[in-house]
Amino acid sequence: MQRYLVSFMVFCLLIGCGNQEETPKTDTGKKTAAKKTDxxxxxxxxxxxxxxxxxxxKMPGSENDTPELVALGEKLYHDKRLSENDTKSCNSCHRIDNNLAGVDNLPTSPGTEGKNGDRNSPTVYNAGFHISQFWDGRAKDLKEQAKGPVLNPVEMAMPSEEAVIEKFSKLEEYKEPFKKAFPKEEKPLTYDNMAHAIAAFERTLITxxxxxxxxxxxxxxxxxxxxxxxxxxxxxxxxxxxxxxxxxxxxxxxxxxxxxxxxxxxxxxxxxxxxxxxxxxxxxxxxxxxxxxxxxxxxxxxxxxxxxxxxxxxxxxxxxxxxxxxxxxxxxxxxxxxxxxxxxxxxxxxxxxxxxx
Missing domain, CATH: 1.10.760.10 (Cytochrome c-like domain)
Structure with missing residues (x-):
């Protein structure tokens, strides 16, 4: 009997120690039927x-984005041929494949020749809501941002806008998508339109x-x-x-x-x-x-x-x-x-x- 009494007293003492602020416990935050409002x-x-x-x-500017424009932008976003040696796409540094969160989870990202840039790649998700693009704000919007990495010698390393258009004008698979995305333009395949389409797709990336x-x-x-x-x-x-x-x-x-x-x-x-x-x-x-x-x-x-x-x-x-x-x-x-x-x-x-x- 005495043994049970001692055990009960120890139990009560342990219960009484729970008034201090505790370290957060592992909890998923998932709701249950019996969950009460705090x-x-x-x-x-x-x-x-x-x-x-x-x-x-919705993101600013998305009111004018058509399904055809967004589809073209998604295709371009994942296309490694936007880089000089066909090894890097937008998705290489801002990964959205496999439900990833729009980054590559590296301190800084490697470019076409394996040389790393000097800044961390921010997530592409919700980026169109930002005041500007890049860590230093040097691009005013998603369209302007999309033009930068393609021509950056450390990142995708294409030598010029003209070189990009020459390369993609030879790709039969892009002729019809550009026509559908820009139906009023006689020559829809332009560098500006490529950036426009990528930005339109990125405007759909809201979490x-x-x-x-x-x-x-x-x-x-x-x-x-x-x-x-x-x-x-x-x-x-x-x-x-x-x-x-x-x-x-x-x-x-x-x-x-x-x-x-x-x-x-x-x-x-x-x-x-x-x-x-x-x-x-x-x-x-x-x-x-x-x-x-x-x-x-x-x-x-x-x-x-x-x-x-x-x-x-x-x-x-x-x-x-x-x-x-x-x-x-x-x-x-x-x-x-x-x-x-x-x-x-x-x-x-x-x-x-x-x-x-």
Whole structure:
């Protein structure tokens, strides 16, 4: 009898230790029939709506895109013949095949000759909602962006616009699609039209996630831990820059605002504008799909989302996040992953670091 009494007392003591804030548990956030609405959910949803709004149903400019134009753009997006040696397509660096999240999950991407560029390839998903394209904003829209990599000597390395058109004018399979996409033009196969078509296809690449469900009224869409993560995301100050429906993508900010970033070689927008105030300014990345698009920052230097969250909080807000707060914020950021999208292979830097431990 005494043995059972002691066991019962130990059990009660263990139960009584559960009042402290715990490390987030593994939970999928999936709804069940018995799932109850968290008391914080309604107030948090209203605050989130005021801070972020709702992602629009369509991208700017898509109202004039025809099915024929989009189909042509999709074909071109995946065509490696847009590169000098037929080895690279748009999809090579911004992968959407196999439900990937619009990136190649590499720190920087290799070009036609295997030489890497100097910046991380951002996701193509939702890109048409951004204020501009590229990390430094040098392209005003998707069409202008689509023209760049094809002629970049490190990326796809085609020697000129004329060389691209000469090459594709010999491909019988493109004659009819260009005519259908641009029916009013006597000579539809132009470099400008190629970029136009690719942009039209990219305007269809919009993701929807569980946070969207939450914003639209499903108060059970986020788990207890994820709601805590959203609360911390707001209170820590992340939403100062990561605002709007994309939680980013709508402004520029200095990387290393309060504490310096270790990479001082790449000066961001300054390389384009030559304005002193633009040194180290980069477009604020969107948090949509961020859990699927490692590695992070413009140089791909941070292999994990946990590392990136801690680093950005210190650099931009001068706050040193503890491991528990970091895990909660990462929990929330995972709710921003597009439904059915998956992460690609782990970045080489992460694998290498694990082997060296």
């Amino acid at each position: 008391p914080r959910a309604k107030k948090l949803q209203q605050e989130a709506l005021s801070l972020f709004g709702v992602l629009p149903d 929807r996630d569980r946070f969207d469900d939450f914003q639209k009224g499903d108060l059970t869409a986020l788990s207890k831990d994820e709601l805590t993560g959203l609360t911390k995301f707001i209170k820590v100050g992340c939403a100062t820059c990561h605002k709007g429906p994309l939680m980013g993508g709508d402004s520029y900010n200095k990387t290393g605002l309060l504490n310096p970033y270790e990479n001082t070689t790449d000066m961001g927008r300054f390389n384009e504008t030559k304005k002193e105030e633009d040194k180290f300014l980069f477009k604020v990345p969107s948090m949509r799909n961020v859990a699927l698009t490692a590695p992070y920052f413009h140089d791909g230097a941070s292999a994990t989302l946990e590392e990136a969250v801690k680093k950005i909080a210190y650099m931009q807000l001068n706050k040193k996040l503890n491991p528990i707060d970091t895990k909660y914020i990462v929990k929330f950021l995972n709710t921003l992953s597009g439904k059915n999208l998956v992460a690609g292979p782990k970045p080489e830097s992460e694998e290498t670091s694990k082997k060296s431990r």
